[in-house]
Amino acid sequence: MSLQPETFKSLVRVAAERVIASAPELTSLDQAIGDGDHGYNMKRGFEAVLGKLDAISEQPFDEALKTIGKTLVMTVGGASGPLYGSFFLAAGEALSHDKHLPEDIADVFGSGVNAVCARGRSHAGEKTMLDVLVPVLETLKNAAGQSDLIARVSTTAAEAVERTAPMQATKGRASFLGPRSVGHIDPGARSSCVLVQAVCARLEGKQ
16 A cells, blocks of 8 residues: 555645644743744644645645655744654655655664764653653564554554653753753654644544
8 A cells, every 4th residue: 555645645734734733832932941832833834834835735645745744844943843854854865765655664764864863963851752662663673563553553642752751851942941941841752742643643533
């Protein structure tokens, strides 16, 4: 089974719309431990993606993901633009090297995660978006081929983002707060969760 272009387009649309709708929540989370601009920045970036969606959906999947990545780098701003951009650029590059969707989703997603790690010089456990992306990747690997994979991925993302609250940030703007960063959900982890759960909901026919 291969991913159909119309399905890909709908996944991008739903994910972008969910991020845009979540802007107030993301802003509130970022006001607590960051610069307070994460929601606005993500909204701006994914509005730009929506504006290009027809053209993006006409491209091969690898080039489409790279276009999304470049668009986010140019429009999101802050630290999130390069990080999310790197994820999509690397995922697209993986598809350029004999990988296919959906069968190679773990490898493609893993390439994106590795790019975020490299770009941010970070790893899971530092109260960042990686604290959602890494557990999701592990679920994609460990539950591959199981009938409830999509539901497991969605649950993993939801549980992972909640686990960032008791963490002390050691990367990014929140790290300046030291112990005061404890007790707050990481906004980057939350936006990653929003994206993952939007895709899962669309694949399950819930959105």
